[in-house]
Amino acid sequence: MMSEDSPVDFLRQSFRDLGDQERRQHRELQVNSRRSTLGELQNIQKRAVSSEEVKALADKLKHKSQFTNQDFLGLNNALIQSEENIVAFFKVQGALHALVRELLGQNASLQLAAANCCCNLSLGNEKSCLQLTKAAAPYLLSNLDGLNHHLLEVCAWTLGNLAGCHIKPWEILHSQGLLPKLLQLITSSSSDIIHSVIYALTHYVRIGLNSDILDLEQQRNIAVSAHSLMERDRSSCWLIYLLSCSGDSDDILLNNSVVVRSLRLLGECNANQDVLIITALVRILGNLSVNSSAAEVILKEPSIVSILCTLLTSPYAHVQRETLWLIGNLVNHPSKEIQYLVTISNIENILEPLLSVALSKVA
Numbered sequence: 001m002m003s004e005d006s007p008v009d010f011l012r013q014s015f016r017d018l019g020d021q022e023r024r025q026h027r028e029l030q031v032n033s034r035r036s037t038l039g040e041l042q043n044i045q046k047r048a049v050s051s052e053e054v055k056a057l058a059d060k061l062k063h064k065s066q067f068t069n070q071d072f073l074g075l076n077n078a079l080i081q082s083e084e085n086i087v088a089f090f091k092v093q094g095a096l097h098a099l100v101r102e103l104l105g106q107n108a109s110l111q112l113a114a115a116n117c118c119c120n121l122s123l124g125n126e127k128s129c130l131q132l133t134k135a136a137a138p139y140l141l142s143n144l145d146g147l148n149h150h151l152l153e154v155c156a157w158t159l160g161n162l163a164g165c166h167i168k169p170w171e172i173l174h175s176q177g178l179l180p181k182l183l184q185l186i187t188s189s190s191s192d193i194i195h196s197v198i199y200a201l202t203h204y205v206r207i208g209l210n211s212d213i214l215d216l217e218q219q220r221n222i223a224v225s226a227h228s229l230m231e232r233d234r235s236s237c238w239l240i241y242l243l244s245c246s247g248d249s250d251d252i253l254l255n256n257s258v259v260v261r262s263l264r265l266l267g268e269c270n271a272n273q274d275v276l277i278i279t280a281l282v283r284i285l286g287n288l289s290v291n292s293s294a295a296e297v298i299l300k301e302p303s304i305v306s307i308l309c310t311l312l313t314s315p316y317a318h319v320q321r322e323t324l325w326l327i328g329n330l331v332n333h334p335s336k337e338i339q340y341l342v343t344i345s346n347i348e349n350i351l352e353p354l355l356s357v358a359l360s361k362v363a
Contacts, residue, residue, distance in 0.1 A: 013137045042352050049078035051088035058088070058095035061102075072113035080119035096135050099175035103139050108148065115143070115154040122161035129165035134173050137162070139230070144181045149193050156196035164203025178204060181217060183225050194233055201226070202239045208226075209246055223249035227256045230265065237265070237280035244287035259288055259297045266307050275316050282311060282319065286326040291333045299341040300331060305350055312354040320358040327351070 057075045061067050078085045089095055102114035118140065123130050136158075143155040158312060162169045182204065185197045203221060208214030223243050229236035240258060243249050253259075262281045269278050288294040297302060311323040331342050342348070348355075 014018045018234060035142045045056055046154060049074075049081055053085050054078045054088040055092050058092035062092075062094045062098045064098070064099050064101070067098075067102075069109055069113060072110065072117065076113070076120055079117060080123075080272060081357045083124055086121055086128055089121065090124075090128055090131055095252050098129065100136050102138060105268045108151075112148075112151050112154065114159065119154050119158040119161070122158045122165070126168075129162050129169050133162050133169040137169075137172055137176055138253045139175055141178060141181060149190070150186075153196045155165070155231055156200045156330075160196070160200030160203045163200065164207055167207060167213075170204070170207045170211070171213075173204070174208075174213075175211060177187045178181060179222075183221060184315045185191065186225050186229065190234070193198060194229070195354075198226075198229065198239060199232055201299060202235075202242065219246060220252060221245060225254040227253060227258055230258070230261055233276075234265065234277045237262075237277055237284065241280045241287070244284050245286075249289060250291060253288065254291060254293055256276045258283065259294045260301075263298065263304070263307065266311075267303055271310055271314055275314075275319065278311070278314070278319060279316075279322065281320040282326060286322060288324060288331060288332075288333055289329040292338055295333050295335070297346070298330055298343060299338070304345075305347065308347075309354060312351065312358045317361055321362045324355070324362065327355070 020100060025244065043166070054075070057078065059070060060071060061075070075089075079089065099117055102110050103118065105111050105114075106141075109164055118132060118136055118214060122129060124132075139154045140159055143151050144159075146152055159173060163173050163178065164170075178200075182201045186201060203335055205219075208218070215331065222239075226236055226239050226243070230240060239254065245285060262284050266278065266281050269281070271278070285294075285298060301307070310329065314320055314323075326347055327347075330338070332349055333339060333342070
């Protein structure tokens with residue numbers, strides 16, 4: 001970790017950066033996922049929707065009989081465009097109450113449209129997220145128990161955004177039982193919703209660890225449920241990485257061969273296309289390599305030199321930097337047994353040319 005900050009400060013900043021990046025990416029995914037479903041609104045989508053138009057739609061929402069599916073499509077399209085439009089919605093008194101009313105309704109299509117609105121609103125600022133959490137959290141959580149997979153998926157995305165926004169929404173969701181619901185879903189869900197559940201749990205863990213309020217038992221319960229997902233959905237590698245930062249569940253990760261599995265996944269990744277997963281995997285190995293048993297597994301991996309060569313020549317500077325950190329943990333390991341393995345592997349001499357180039361880039 002090439003920084004003057006303490007390891008704790010470094011990890012906390014990494015958590016914040018990860019959260020901001022994921023929320024930005026989720027906004028882009030939300031926009032793209034709606035491009036093929038807006039149908040009648042394709043012409044509207046080509047222009048920016050003003051905050052005044054959002055206020056007009058929000059005001060119309062308060063009159064249940066007047067608000068249609070088409071209006072919901074227009075509102076969703078507007079909310080996904082900018083944070084200003086999200087703020088404009090919350091400025092209309094009674095609009096949030098009306099939205100929650102539709103979330104509780106019996107009309108399945110309007111209920112799903114309302115959930116989509118909540119999902120878009122959850123991409124707003126801290127104040128917006130706190131307002132939405134206070135108003136809608138119990139109903140979003142109750143939908144996690146339902147059989148409507150489309151609704152469940154949207155609610156999971158929404159809860160992930162809210163949990164990942166700030167500690168205040170996190171505390172509300174935590175007190176209302178978000179974690180047990182997510183753990184139940186992660187072990188029983190079908191493949192079409194598991195990605196959104198992993199997303200929610202990752203943001204829950206990120207804020208919980210960053211704020212030092214996720215206790216030992218909770219971390220270990222998450223690790224027991226989450227480690228099996230690495231191959232099923234590679235986005236879970238970020239969740240494993242976060243758990244590996246605290247060290248409290250290292251034994252669970254090590255006993256379930258997370259090091260071997262991470263190395264295998266690295267060997268399967270495309271250096272250009274899978275950079276996010278590669279980053280998570282290298283960080284997992286970097287964190288776990290402080291354990292002698294993990295370092296031994298890494299150094300005895302037959303393809304380790306090939307894997308490290310690929311990482312050191314990555315087109316992404318941060319991947320090279322993370323790889324240097326991993327190698328540094330191995331060659332500077334306090335264990336004499338690990339030092340012996342480093343020596344007989346001749347890994348430093350083999351990698352020396354690539355190490356010199358990578359060090360010159362990140363210095």
